[in-house]
Each structure stands twice: as C-alpha cells, then as structure tokens.
C-alpha cells in the first residue's frame with residue numbers, strides 16, 4: 001500500500017490491476033526514446049521495454065472527508081471496444097478494504113474524466129441491477145465532461161449507461177464546474193484535451209502541495225516529450241498545449257501523483273532544458 005502525506009491530507013493508492021502493454025498501444029513513438037531516459041526504469045518501463053500502466057484509485061482524506069478519485073474499470077461490465085477491461089472480476093473492493101476503507105465510508109466520488117477506466121466502480125451489479133458502490137457519497141461530475149458524454153456514446157461500451165446514469169437515477173450526482181473546490185485543501189484544475197472537461201486535482205495543505213494528473217499524462221515519458229499525445233486523446237493539439245502549460249506550473253516542487261503511473265507512482269518534475277524529467281519520491 002502506498003500513502004503520501006501532504007500537510008494534514010493523506011492520499012492512498014488502491015490498485016485494481018497493472019498492465020504491461022507495448023507503447024504503441026497508447027503512445028506511438030515512445031519506443032524510440034525510452035532507452036535515452038534512464039529514470040523511467042524500473043518503475044515505469046519493463047525490462048523488455050513495455051509500458052507499465054497501473055489502474056488504481058486514489059483515496060484522499062481531508063477535513064474528515066473521504067474522497068475517492070477515479071474508480072477504475074469495475075466488474076461485470078460489457079466493454080466490447082476495450083477487451084482488456086471487458087467483464088472483469090477483480091478484487092478491487094477487497095483491496096479497498098485492505099487499505100482501510102469501506103465503500104460506506106466514502107463521502108465524495110470524483111472522476112477526472114468519464115472514460116471507461118475512471119468510472120467503473122461507481123456502480124456494481126447486484127441482482128442484475130447497477131447500483132451505486134458508494135451509497136453515502138456525493139458523486140461529482142464536471143460540467144463540460146458530463147455534458148459531452150451524456151450526448152456522445154463511448155467506443156468502449158455502454159460506459160455512461162452502466163456507470164453514470166444509475167448514479168443520476170439514485171439522486172447521488174452533482175454537476176460541478178471545472179474549478180470546483182471540494183474541501184479547503186482540494187480543488188480541481190481544468191486540463192482539457194484528453195477529453196473535453198478533463199480535470200486534474202490540486203491538494204494544498206500548509207506549505208505542501210500535490211497534484212493528481214488524471215490522463216492528461218498517461219505515462220512519465222510524456223514529461224520528457226510533452227508533444228507526445230496519447231492515441232486516446234480527444235484533441236491531440238489541445239492535450240499537447242495543456243501538457244506544456246501544466247508542466248511549467250507543476251515543476252514548482254510539488255508532488256505529482258500519476259493516475260496511471262506504476263511502481264512508486266509519485267515524484268517531482270525537474271526542468272531539463274525546455275522539457276522535464278521525473279524524480280520518483
């Protein structure tokens with residue numbers, strides 16, 4: 001279990017699964033640069049040169065609130081367009097429990113965006129019906145993201161239908177703006193491009209600061225190559241502009257926690273010429 005403390009706030013990684021894929025699956029061209037970046041190993045690249053991709057939730061404890069950021073893929077979901085996530089049977093809820101959290105403890109659920117691997121455990125299948133996994137939580141949806149996917153089917157499968165609509169039907173959904181403040185220590189920052197209303201999460205307490213990337217960065221190789229957009233990005237030119245702008249801001253010494261970063265998952269950006277390296281914490 002990995003936990004980071006930022007002033008009075010703690011953040012815990014809850015793993016659903018780790019995948020090792022060829023870089024070409026998500027970041028074409030990365031294969032040609034990874035051997036020049038020795039800091040990518042061992043956390044983020046396998047000995048064989050494959051991309052390590054972690055699917056995990058991050059649970060934040062702040063001001064007596066328990067907030068889960070990104071609920072991974074979920075179980076029993078039909079994902080014909082994403083075979084790696086289709087009809088899973090993982091022990092994510094067991095892992096959540098081993099990390100010290102019960103679903104009933106969760107006060108807030110936040111998705112950085114509404115892709116298949118960020119909303120899955122919003123719901124679970126009970127007696128043939130999708131019900132909220134976190135029955136006492138307020139689920140926050142960021143307005144431009146929510147409005148986009150309410151109208152646009154996802155290639156992966158019925159993601160909105162099985163993981164968002166049941167939350168609305170249960171009366172647990174709240175639509176918020178992209179600069180929403182969740183607690184005194186936690187706020188959202190629009191980092192659009194991967195999806196229309198994608199947000200990152202800013203954590204500030206005392207003199208400490210941390211940042212949860214979401215999928216505006218899939219892999220730390222992008223810190224050294226911010227121009228490298230993901231094939232899953234909605235608008236690659238926008239995501240690239242967002243990465244350059246964000247990395248400049250985020251290289252102020254804050255802890256950067258990756259939503260798909262494997263291994264030790266968190267580190268700090270260090271300027272190297274016009275780009276950055278990543279020093280694992």
Ligand SMILES: [Zn+2]
Pocket residue numbers: 115117118215260
């Ligand atoms: Zn993702």
